[in-house]
Amino acid sequence: MAHVEGQQHDVQGQQHPIGIYLKIWGLLFVLSTASYLVDYFHFQGYLRWFLIIVFMLLKAGLIVAVFMHMIWERLALMYAILVPTLLLMVLLGIGALEADYTFFTRGVFFVRGLL
Amino acid sequence: MSQANPTSAAKALPLQEGVQGIVADWSSDQRAFKNVPWGKAMMWIFLLSDTFIFSSFLISYMTVRMSTTVPWPNASEVFALHLFGRDIPLILIAIMTFVLISSSGTMAMAVKFGYEKNKKMTFILLLLTAALGATFVGMQAFEWSKLISEGVRPWGNPMGAAQFGSAFFMITGFHGTHVSIGVIFLIIVAIKVKRGDLDHQRPGFLTGRKGNYEIVETMGLYWHFVDLVWVFIFAVFYLW
Numbered sequence: 001m002a003h004v005e006g007q008q009h010d011v012q013g014q015q016h017p018i019g020i021y022l023k024i025w026g027l028l029f030v031l032s033t034a035s036y037l038v039d040y041f042h043f044q045g046y047l048r049w050f051l052i053i054v055f056m057l058l059k060a061g062l063i064v065a066v067f068m069h070m071i072w073e074r075l076a077l078m079y080a081i082l083v084p085t086l087l088l089m090v091l092l093g094i095g096a097l098e099a100d101y102t103f104f105t106r107g108v109f110f111v112r113g114l115l
Numbered sequence: 116m117s118q119a120n121p122t123s124a125a126k127a128l129p130l131q132e133g134v135q136g137i138v139a140d141w142s143s144d145q146r147a148f149k150n151v152p153w154g155k156a157m158m159w160i161f162l163l164s165d166t167f168i169f170s171s172f173l174i175s176y177m178t179v180r181m182s183t184t185v186p187w188p189n190a191s192e193v194f195a196l197h198l199f200g201r202d203i204p205l206i207l208i209a210i211m212t213f214v215l216i217s218s219s220g221t222m223a224m225a226v227k228f229g230y231e232k233n234k235k236m237t238f239i240l241l242l243l244t245a246a247l248g249a250t251f252v253g254m255q256a257f258e259w260s261k262l263i264s265e266g267v268r269p270w271g272n273p274m275g276a277a278q279f280g281s282a283f284f285m286i287t288g289f290h291g292t293h294v295s296i297g298v299i300f301l302i303i304v305a306i307k308v309k310r311g312d313l314d315h316q317r318p319g320f321l322t323g324r325k326g327n328y329e330i331v332e333t334m335g336l337y338w339h340f341v342d343l344v345w346v347f348i349f350a351v352f353y354l355w
Contacts (some may be wrong), residue, residue, distance in 0.1 A: 014230065015231070021220060028216045028219075029216060032349075036209045036212075039191055040204060040205075052354045053350070056347060060346050060347065066223075068343075069332075073150075074136065074148070074149055075132075076140035077148050077156065077159065080159075081162075084167075088167070088170045091174055096177065098182075099182040100181065102178075106182065
């Protein structure tokens with residue numbers, strides 16, 4: 001990742017040209033419109049999921065990277081924040097496994113009730 | 116890294132980059148987060164904890180939705196509005212999304228003008244951000260009233276699975292609270308900018324720390340985070 005410092009004069013802080021914020025703003029509008037259109041045109045199945053998640057991650061990435069200045073921070077801060085966040089994928093996996101199991105046992109229970 | 120300020124210990128030595136930089140920063144004396152104001156590092160750590168809170172909500176929402184045997188209400192229809200003589204799906208939520216993204220854009224520019232010590236523009240942009248945030252909360256209040264009038268409750272609803280109501284009120288309620296708190300703090304920071312508290316390094320009323328334009332960026336981090344959470348809520352709650 002490029003470690004561009006913008007124009008660092010006597011002030012310590014993040015200084016970047018205004019154009020980059022306006023560009024990201026525009027991109028976020030485009031991506032939001034795109035994810036709204038996924039629903040509007042009733043895409044279903046794996047295509048819907050793929051598009052929703054791609055647009056979601058792109059938007060989140062742009063906000064964190066540029067608006068929150070993460071690409072200009074030192075790696076020590078970047079890793080301290082992003083690595084624990086990625087660990088949440090484990091919780092997500094456990095949740096999905098357990099939900100599948102609960103759904104299965106509920107199915108078994110209701111079918112037994114019918115017999 | 117230029118050595119512009121030799122009196123500052125943080126800038127006296129050149130900092131290493133890459134993996135070596137991580138090791139050097141973390142094993143160094145006094146502070147691991149170089150080149151960031153103390154308040155900003157702490158805001159990031161607070162946001163990390165908040166990330167875990169919202170993730171727990173969204174993951175438990177996923178768990179109850181995947182495990183229920185009752186059909187889930189169709190968000191596209193539940194959140195449709197009757198406009199121009201027809202039902203437009205999810206339109207209110209889409210507008211709320213654009214409002215919040217715009218407020219993030221104005222906030223980013225407020226931070227930029229803050230570091231340039233442009234008092235007037237910083238003040239205007241902070242107030243604009245607060246106004247957009249308040250608009251968002253207003254629309255959310257409208258959405259809540261609409262759903263409540265249609266009989267959606269945290270313990271059940273006429274459209275389908277009971278968990279829909281509990282997840283909806285819990286997640287959007289917690290997010291709306293974050294936005295509301297953000298609006299209050301945006302107004303406080305805007306007043307500080309307008310009064311010149313940050314130019315003259317006047318101590319704050321709560322912490323007593325010297326005023327500094329860095330607090331605009333710290334405020335900005337919180338505000339962008341609120342927008343960030345909405346990106347995930349929009350995708351997994353409204354579009355699923």
